[in-house]
Structure formats: C-alpha cells, structure tokens
Amino acid sequence: MTDVGIDGIEVRTGKLKLDLAETFAPEKGEEPGKYTKGLGLFASSLPDVYEDIVTMAANASHRLMERKGLEPEDIGRIDVATESAFDNSKPVSTYVAGCLEQVYDGDFHHANKGERKFACISGTQALDDAYNWIRAGRNRGRKALVIATDTALYARDDPGEATQGAGAVAMLIDEDPDVVAFSTEQGYGSADETDFLKPNQQFPSVDGKRSVQVYLARMREALEDFEAAGGDTHPDNFAFIPFHTPFPGMVRKAAGLGYRHCIRGTDVEEELAGEIGRQPRREAFDSEEEYFEAVKEYTDALTETDTYTEWYEQTIDPTLDISREVGNWYTGSVHIARASGLKRALEEGRAVTGKKLLVGSYGSGAQAEIHAETIVEGWESEIEALNIDEQIEARYDLSFEEYEEIHDVHNHEAETDIEPRTTPEGEFAFDGWGRMGERK
Ligand code: CAA
Numbered sequence: 019m020t021d022v023g024i025d026g027i028e029v030r031t032g033k034l035k036l037d038l039a040e041t042f043a044p045e046k047g048e049e050p051g052k053y054t055k056g057l058g059l060f061a062s063s064l065p066d067v068y069e070d071i072v073t074m075a076a077n078a079s080h081r082l083m084e085r086k087g088l089e090p091e092d093i094g095r096i097d098v099a100t101e102s103a104f105d106n107s108k109p110v111s112t113y114v115a116g117c118l119e120q121v122y123d124g125d126f127h128h129a130n131k132g133e134r135k136f137a138c139i140s141g142t143q144a145l146d147d148a149y150n151w152i153r154a155g156r157n158r159g160r161k162a163l164v165i166a167t168d169t170a171l172y173a174r175d176d177p178g179e180a181t182q183g184a185g186a187v188a189m190l191i192d193e194d195p196d197v198v199a200f201s202t203e204q205g206y207g208s209a210d211e212t213d214f215l216k217p218n219q220q221f222p223s224v225d226g227k228r229s230v231q232v233y234l235a236r237m238r239e240a241l242e243d244f245e246a247a248g249g250d251t252h253p254d255n256f257a258f259i260p261f262h263t264p265f266p267g268m269v270r271k272a273a274g275l276g277y278r279h280c281i282r283g284t285d286v287e288e289e290l291a292g293e294i295g296r297q298p299r300r301e302a303f304d305s306e307e308e309y310f311e312a313v314k315e316y317t318d319a320l321t322e323t324d325t326y327t328e329w330y331e332q333t334i335d336p337t338l339d340i341s342r343e344v345g346n347w348y349t350g351s352v353h354i355a356r357a358s359g360l361k362r363a364l365e366e367g368r369a370v371t372g373k374k375l376l377v378g379s380y381g382s383g384a385q386a387e388i389h390a391e392t393i394v395e396g397w398e399s400e401i402e403a404l405n406i407d408e409q410i411e412a413r414y415d416l417s418f419e420e421y422e423e424i425h426d427v428h429n430h431e432a433e434t435d436i437e438p439r440t441t442p443e444g445e446f447a448f449d450g451w452g453r454m455g456e457r458k
Pocket of ligand 1: 049050051052053055056057138176177178179180181214224225226227229230233262263264265267268346348380381382
C-alpha cells in the first residue's frame with residue numbers, strides 16, 4: 019500500500035506581537051513568570067488590521083503551492099479547519115480559493131471545498147478526510163490542501179487572554195509524501211462538554227480550569243483507545259510527541275500523565291522501581307480518592323527523575339519552540355507542534371528519518387484523537403523551506419495601548435480603517451467586505 023501523508027507544510031503567523039513579560043504582565047499586575055514559566059508562553063501573534071483567517075490561510079497556501087510547483091488543477095480538495103469562521107453558510111475554503119484564483123491562470127472549479135468544525139481538533143479531522151479520500155482512490159491523482167487557520171482571541175481580562183494567537187498552517191496531503199506518512203491506527207476520547215463554547219459570539223465562553231481537566235481526561239481516553247486499536251505507545255519509540263498546545267504548560271501536564279500511563283508494565287517502570295517504586299495499582303486501594311492521590315504522588319516523583327527529564331527534553335520540549343513565541347492557534351496548534359519538533363531535529367542534525375511521531379490532537383467540546391506518523395525521506399528540505407523564524411522576528415512589537423486598539427478592531431468594536439502597524443508586501447490583504455483578499 020502506498021504511503022499517504024503530509025507532503026509539504028507552510029506556516030503563516032499574524033504580523034503583530036504582544037510580548038507577555040514586557041508588555042502584558044505589567045498592565046495586568048502579574049509577575050512575568052506566570053506567563054513565561056507557568057503557561058510557558060513568551061508572546062502572542064496577533065493579526066494586523068488587514069489580516070484575518072482568509073488572508074493568513076491564502077498566504078500560507080500560496081507559498082506552499084509555489085514551493086511545490088502546483089497549479090489549481092493539481093489540487094482536488096480544499097478543506098479549511100477553523101473555529102473563527104465569519105460565515106455560517108459559505109465555507110472559508112471558498113474565500114481562500116477565491117484569493118488564490120487571482121494569482122493563477124486556472125481555477126478550482128473541479129475541487130471539493132469544505133469547512134471542518136470541532137474546535138481545535140478539526141485540523142486533524144480534515145487531514146483524516148483527505149487521507150480517506152486519497153485511500154479510497156477518489157482523488158484521480160490530485161492532492162488535498164488542508165488549512166488550519168484561526169484568530170484565537172479572548173475577551174479582555176478573561177484568563178485566556180494571555181494565551182491568544184493568530185496564524186494559519188497549510189498542509190499538502192498526497193501519496194508518497196515528503197514529510198510524514200500517516201499510520202492507520204487511531205484512538206478517540208469524546209464526550210459532550212461545555213467548558214469552552216462560542217455560540218454565535220466573537221469571543222469564547224471558557225471555564226479555563228475545567229477545560230484543562232477535560233483536555234487531560236479525553237487525551238487519556240484517546241490513548242487507551244489507541245492502545246486498544248493495537249497502537250504502540252512505548253514513550254521511547256517516538257522521535258517527538260506533538261500535542262495540541264493551547265499553551266506549553268498544558269502540554270507539560272499532559273506529557274507527565276501520558277508518560278506515567280505509557281510506561282506502566284514496561285522496562286522503564288521496572289528500571290525506575292528502585293528509585294521511585296512501582297506505580298500504584300487500583301486493587302491495592304479502598305477508594306478511588308486514595309488511588310488517585312497515590313497516582314498523583316507517583317507522577318510527581320516520576321517527572322522529577324532524570325529518565326523523565328531527558329525524555330521530555332528530547333521528545334516534548336522541541337515541539338513547543340514555535341508555540342512559545344506565537345501562542346494558541348487553535349486548529350493549527352498541533353500542526354505547528356509537529357513542524358516545531360521537526361525544525362529542532364533539523365537544527366540539531368538529528369537522524370529521524372523512519373522514526374515515529376505520536377500525535378495528540380484535542381478540541382474542546384470535547385474530543386481527543388491519537389495517531390502515529392512516520393517521518394519520511396524528504397522532510398529535511400521541506401522543513402528547511404519554512405520561514406517561520408523570519409516571520410516571528412519580523413513581527414511588529416505592540417505597546418499595550420496599540421494591542422487594545424487592534425483587539426477592538428478584531429472584535430468589530432472599532433473602525434477597521436485605523437492605521438495598520440505593518441505594510442502588506444506581495445500578499446493577500448483584507449480590505450473590507452466586497453474586496454476580500456485582494457493581493458497587495
Ligand atoms: N512563576 C511561575 N509560575 C507561576 C507564577 C509565577 N510567578 N504565577 C503563576 N504560575 C503558574 C501557576 O502555578 C499555574 O501553573 P500550574 O497550572 O502548573 O499550577 C500557571 O502559572 C497558570 O497560572 P493560573 O492557573 O493561576 O492561571 P490562570 O487561572 O489565570 O489561567 C488558564 C490559566 C485557566 C488555563 C487560562 O490560561 C485559560 O483560561 N486559558 C484558555 C483555556 C485553555 O487554553 N484551556 C486549555 C485546555 S482546552 C484546549 O486546549 C482548547 C483550546 O485550545 C482553548
């Protein structure tokens with residue numbers, strides 16, 4: 019069976035930066051360490067006034083198509099994953115295709131266009147749709163363009179405000195891919211939850227503390243389901259484990275709990291037994307509460323060991339490099355975590371071709387999904403082509419007053435004709451309704 023997976027990736031960040039330690043913390047009366055150490059975030063990317071989910075998606079997609087030498091006729095499917103859509107009827111992919119058609123001779127009349135919604139997990143669901151479409155043999159040699167694009171903004175003074183972000187990830191899905199090949203095993207954990215909602219409103223209603231617990235619970239269920247499907251979860255068998263990353267501190271919690279679960283009954287638990295004992299077993303406790311307390315104590319001790327620390331530094335920390343600088347991109351977050359891990363591998367000259375990734379996606383409301391991927395030949399040149407470091411570096415550093423003004427614009431509370439802080443250069447830019455996505 020021919021491999022199907024990600025053949026190319028492009029990442030587009032919003033062009034403004036909110037520095038959390040220097041700019042945000044003093045205004046909020048908080049210690050910078052709450053953000054940089056506690057949440058693990060240094061800055062948020064925000065869109066300038068001429069940027070939105072369409073322009074970021076179109077700009078990432080155009081760069082990807084140019085780099086891969088593609089014309090519209092090569093693409094048979096465009097799916098956009100977003101939780102920031104502004105149209106309840108027309109999918110965002112039609113707006114993106116409209117932008118791209120301005121710069122190519124051909125058009126996308128033959129392509130199936132759709133929009134996927136299930137909070138942050140919908141980018142992974144769109145990858146699945148593309149994978150299944152190609153596997154079913156319905157693609158007639160064409161490739162799928164999957165774009166995860168969001169402006170992840172919270173109401174001012176909401177605890178989530180520190181975790182904002184904006185950006186798009188465009189991914190080309192094809193046979194014989196150049197970045198990663200998808201495995202067939204999958205695991206799910208899903209439940210009807212109300213911790214994070216956007217019912218016809220601009221900003222989410224969030225029960226932040228509960229959302230953290232729901233993330234962990236669904237992720238554990240997905241891991242168990244993945245194991246039941248025959249998936250390997252030995253933590254030493256993966257080059258990286260990219261998780262959905264609303265903020266790196268969330269991944270720190272998920273990684274500790276996941277590692278404990280995955281070493282149960284393995285050589286790693288055995289090797290650590292002399293140092294921290296064996297994991298508590300449920301049958302040894304009278305109540306769930308006592309058992310959970312013992313598990314918590316074991317996990318705390320486990321995450322202090324050198325074995326865990328070395329594993330975390332190798333397998334998890336590299337996936338957080340981009341996220342730390344750009345914040346939460348909702349649907350794109352797990353996909354920048356993958357790109358981030360591969361980018362670090364390239365920088366450190368790690369030989370990861372043929373090695374596996376375990377990918378943990380999550381969407382509020384709520385669902386987690388786990389699947390494995392294999393890093394394939396060609397990944398180095400694909401990742402080398404990413405210019406995300408240059409984009410991050412080039413962002414305009416907002417003052418707090420400028421941040422509030424821009425935030426109001428994106429909340430439609432202010433006129434959009436305030437001066438942009440950056441200048442569009444050879445890119446799709448939002449000029450207001452009726453002139454969406456004009457290329458500057
Ligand atoms: N130095 C070091 N650490 C510090 C510190 C300091 N000076 N001050 C605080 N901290 C630590 C805290 O101890 C805490 O760490 P732990 O969780 O490990 O204890 C961390 O910094 C954050 O502090 P608080 O818990 O006090 O922060 P908060 O309550 O103001 O906000 C939050 C945290 C509720 C998660 C908030 O960021 C939020 O609502 N975020 C949006 C929702 C979200 O992202 N949820 C994640 C799961 S849902 C999901 O993943 C979907 C999605 O994309 C939204």
